[in-house]
Amino acid sequence: MKLAEIENLTVNYDGILALDKVSFSVEEKDFLGIIGPNGAGKTTLFSCMLGLLNNYQGEIRFFGTNIRKSKHYLRQIGYVPQKPIFEKNFPATVAEVVGMGLTKNQRDNTIDKVLQKVWLHELSHRRIGDLSGGQQQRVFIAKALVNDPQILILDEPVTGIDLQSKDLFYQILRDLNQKDSITVIWSSHDLDAVAKLASKVACLNRTLFFHGISEEFFHNENLLKMYSESSMQMHMHNHED
Amino acid sequence: MGFEILSYGFMQRALVSGVAIALMCSVVGLFLVLRRHSLFGDALAHSAFGGIAAGLFLGIYPIWTAFVVCILSALGLTKIRQRFQISGDAMVAILLSSGLAMGVILISLAGGFTVNLFSFLFGSILLVSLENTIVILGLAGSILIVILLLYRQLVYTTFNEEQAKVSGIQVEKLSYLLVVIAGITVVSSMQLVGILLTSSLIVIPNVTAMLFSRGFKQTAILSMIFAVFSAVAGILTSYSFNVAPGGMIVLISIIIFGGSLGLKSFRQKKRVLVLNKEATKLS
Numbered sequence: 195m196k197l198a199e200i201e202n203l204t205v206n207y208d209g210i211l212a213l214d215k216v217s218f219s220v221e222e223k224d225f226l227g228i229i230g231p232n233g234a235g236k237t238t239l240f241s242c243m244l245g246l247l248n249n250y251q252g253e254i255r256f257f258g259t260n261i262r263k264s265k266h267y268l269r270q271i272g273y274v275p276q277k278p279i280f281e282k283n284f285p286a287t288v289a290e291v292v293g294m295g296l297t298k299n300q301r302d303n304t305i306d307k308v309l310q311k312v313w314l315h316e317l318s319h320r321r322i323g324d325l326s327g328g329q330q331q332r333v334f335i336a337k338a339l340v341n342d343p344q345i346l347i348l349d350e351p352v353t354g355i356d357l358q359s360k361d362l363f364y365q366i367l368r369d370l371n372q373k374d375s376i377t378v379i380w381s382s383h384d385l386d387a388v389a390k391l392a393s394k395v396a397c398l399n400r401t402l403f404f405h406g407i408s409e410e411f412f413h414n415e416n417l418l419k420m421y422s423e424s425s426m427q428m429h430m431h432n433h434e435d
Numbered sequence: 436m437g438f439e440i441l442s443y444g445f446m447q448r449a450l451v452s453g454v455a456i457a458l459m460c461s462v463v464g465l466f467l468v469l470r471r472h473s474l475f476g477d478a479l480a481h482s483a484f485g486g487i488a489a490g491l492f493l494g495i496y497p498i499w500t501a502f503v504v505c506i507l508s509a510l511g512l513t514k515i516r517q518r519f520q521i522s523g524d525a526m527v528a529i530l531l532s533s534g535l536a537m538g539v540i541l542i543s544l545a546g547g548f549t550v551n552l553f554s555f556l557f558g559s560i561l562l563v564s565l566e567n568t569i570v571i572l573g574l575a576g577s578i579l580i581v582i583l584l585l586y587r588q589l590v591y592t593t594f595n596e597e598q599a600k601v602s603g604i605q606v607e608k609l610s611y612l613l614v615v616i617a618g619i620t621v622v623s624s625m626q627l628v629g630i631l632l633t634s635s636l637i638v639i640p641n642v643t644a645m646l647f648s649r650g651f652k653q654t655a656i657l658s659m660i661f662a663v664f665s666a667v668a669g670i671l672t673s674y675s676f677n678v679a680p681g682g683m684i685v686l687i688s689i690i691i692f693g694g695s696l697g698l699k700s701f702r703q704k705k706r707v708l709v710l711n712k713e714a715t716k717l718s
Contacts, residue, residue, distance in 0.1 A: 244601050265603060273601045280594050281469050285645050285654035294591040295602050321649040337598070 195222045202252035205238050212238045218396050218405040225371045227392030228381040234399045236381040240349050272338025274348040282323045289318040292336045308336040328359025348380040448568045449560045453666035455575035456627045461662035463620045464637035469593050477634035478527040479621040482508035482534030484630050487555045488541035501622045509614035558629035558681030574623050578616050628681035639688040643695045
């Protein structure tokens, strides 16, 4: 069953093409790794999918409905941003952050449960700013899980996190996908991690040049070479800009 | 002087208004401080100065013109910031100086500074009338109810706008509502501490509370306690020593802040000593 369908998605920022006719779909229980160099349009793609950016051409459907017609799909989506921006001294405990936006009844039932899933229940009364970067990202996964979502969208979630925390983070993502059957859409620079975890891969470089089974991509020397060359071109282009 | 000063009508009105304003400033201020808009209150107060001057110039009750100018400025500032992506501190500076410029021009046209104007600049809580006390109570009550009703959404939006948006919260509408509430709070609090000291009432109790508390609710409650204590102690001591209540209220809140910094530093040093002792024992 297709949970998300992106058709001919094109985004222009003041005449600069950020995404060019990108089309792919996400099936139930997929673990989709979206890879691409800096400036490839990964964050733009997520912004469109999450309804944060409406100035696009093409069509995005979640659960069969065009997202321009209804925002109800967002209730079924958990989102973990690249590096959550919040005031460092923000006076909120881990439990308070996870429970933000929820009613008291919802909070009582879910906070402990989701904190256990990310192995943070013992830190629920700690101030969010006192946690390490890796722990904070796990808090944001817990936060994304409170509504019991069908889809989890993560935008380069392990940027700036130490190796040990990354491994734990990936383990949690794998469990959520395999044990809880949550569909994961995840953008990353870490090709090794994508090769290990993702069931499908989408290669983005303003345009989509591969979407399919993970093994097909990582076992195909030509595709990997094309990806490296295209990444290098984008890298040079970004530097020239 | 004993409890007899509490039997005076002017003192009762001052204390009731002072507590209401302190509660309003600390609650609204917490959201402003955490959104890094600490100086926004100051900018609004200066735009209110322009409104006061317009009222005095036009012969309209100045508080009403201050409300209108302050709220319109707050909404305009937010709109411009969102549309043109100008940094918050630059916009605050523009609002602050334009309000002051407008005020100075209108006052010079109206014939210069008057006693009336000084009471708005430095506050005149001991002169607050029964009608004003009722208006302040009504505004404070309404603002606190609105914040209580939208508490979850406001906290979430303040913490992370992007995630709040994705979870379906109307972030932009809430931002407009918050600046309108901030405008009303600033104009109401002018009568307590005056235009020049209003932002201190919005900022200091919250920054002090953040030194101690881990959670949001805990911070809000502590901030309200510090703000109410400063207002009550400031009004009472200013009467005893015959000094301006506005200055006294702010001075007391600064003393609490300084004391809190000292206490926090002492506790941190004590903790380090205990940890060092334990480390020595283990080795």
